[in-house]
Amino acid sequence: SQTIxxxxxxxxxxxxxxxxxxxxxxxTSNPNLYWYRQAAGRGLQLxxxxxxxxxxxxxxxxxLSASRPQDRQFILSSKKLLLSDSGFYLCASKPPMNxxxxxxxxxxxxxx
Amino acid sequence: xxxxDQPTEMTATEGAIVQINCTYQTSGFNGLFWYQQHAGEAPxxxxxxxxxxxxxxxxxxxxxxxxxxxxxxxLKELQMKDSASYLCAVSNDYKLSxxxxxxxxxxx
Numbered sequence: 001s002q003t004i005x006x007x008x009x010x011x012x013x014x015x016x017x018x019x020x021x022x023x024x025x026x027x028t029s030n031p032n033l034y035w036y037r038q039a040a041g042r043g044l045q046l047x048x049x050x051x052x053x054x055x056x057x058x059x060x061x062x063x064l065s066a067s068r069p070q071d072r073q074f075i076l077s078s079k080k081l082l083l084s085d086s087g088f089y090l091c092a093s094k095p096p097m098n099x100x101x102x103x104x105x106x107x108x109x110x111x112x
Numbered sequence: 113x114x115x116x117d118q119p120t121e122m123t124a125t126e127g128a129i130v131q132i133n134c135t136y137q138t139s140g141f142n143g144l145f146w147y148q149q150h151a152g153e154a155p156x157x158x159x160x161x162x163x164x165x166x167x168x169x170x171x172x173x174x175x176x177x178x179x180x181x182x183x184x185x186x187l188k189e190l191q192m193k194d195s196a197s198y199l200c201a202v203s204n205d206y207k208l209s210x211x212x213x214x215x216x217x218x219x220x
Contacts, residue, residue, distance in 0.1 A: 032206050043199065043212035044155070051206050059207075090154055094208060100145060101201075101208055103154040 002027040006091045006104030013111055019064075019078040021107050023091030026072070033074040034092040034101065035066055044090065050074060086111045114138045116211035118200050123217045124190055132185045132214045134200035145201040146174050146185045149213065155199055159185065190218045 003026040013019060025031055032051050036044040046059045048066035056066050063082060067075045074091060088108050094101035115137040124130040136144070143162040147155035161167055161176035161183060173186040187194055197213040 032208075034208060036210070044201075044210040046207065046209055049207055057206075088152075092208070094203075100157040100160055102157070106154050108152075 002031070002093055002095075002102045004091055004093050004102050004104035006107060008107060009105060010108045011110070013081050013109065015083055015111055016080045019076070019081050019085070019109070021076040021089055021091075021109075023074045023076075023093075023104055024072055025074075025093045028072075028093065028095050030071060031093040031095055032101075033068060034094070035074065035076050036090045036092065038088040038090065040087075048076070081111045083111050085109065114202060114204070114207075114209040116200055116202055116209060118198075118211040118214045120212070121215045121217070123219060126190055126192060126218055126220050128190050130187045130190060130216060132187070132198050132200075132216070134183045134185070134211060136181050136183070136200070136202050136211075138181075138202050138204045138209070140204035141178060142203040142205075144174075144176055144183050145203065145208075146172075146183075147199040147201060147210075149197045149199060151197075158198075187216070192218050192220065194218050 005024045034049045035047040038044050049057050050068045064078050088106050090106045091104040092101040118134045145160050146158040149155040159174035166175045171188045176183045195218045197215050199213045200211040
């Protein structure tokens with residue numbers, strides 16, 4: 001099965017600072033990759049998904065961006081964080097065929 | 113776009129059965145998933161339906177009707193550790209979209 005590495009587990013950043021969250025996947029090739037954000041007590045909001053290297057689809061307009069420089073690496077970035085960017089960020093990986101998606105352990109981001 | 117609806121909260125007694133409904137409207141459909149999420153943790157996979165009918169896995173079962181855009185997750189013999197959020201997710205055209213989740217509270 002797949003293993004999703006996501007770090008850091010927690011992060012406190014000041015408003016206006018940059019952000020880079022990295023997700024790497026083991027145990028599969030050519031997965032579909034996803035970034036989600038979850039506000040406290042809420043559901044998962046799909047931010048970005050990628051079906052291959054360099055291919056990024058954005059679901060929600062915002063000051064975040066994503067990149068996929070390698071097949072099993074997915075990066076979430078921001079040039080200047082806003083207070084509203086606080087939340088629980090989850091990376092997920094899903095094989096091309098229709099089986100379940102596996103999640104990383106998440107990063108809890110607090111923008112202060 | 114996608115529209116995935118499920119109840120916000122449900123409460124049940126230990127040992128009882130609870131059914132969590134999920135309705136969806138999506139452009140395209142490749143499968144429906146149920147995940148369990150405990151507070152502060154990542155979601156974990158419970159079940160997957162791509163064809164109509166019931167899939168049973170131990171105490172958990174999931175049902176799908178594609179023509180009605182409807183699924184349910186059935187939790188039997190509830191245990192205190194089943195208190196969690198249950199997320200319905202629909203896969204279509206490479207996207208995997210989630211409902212807002214149903215918080216289930218199991219009482220002794």
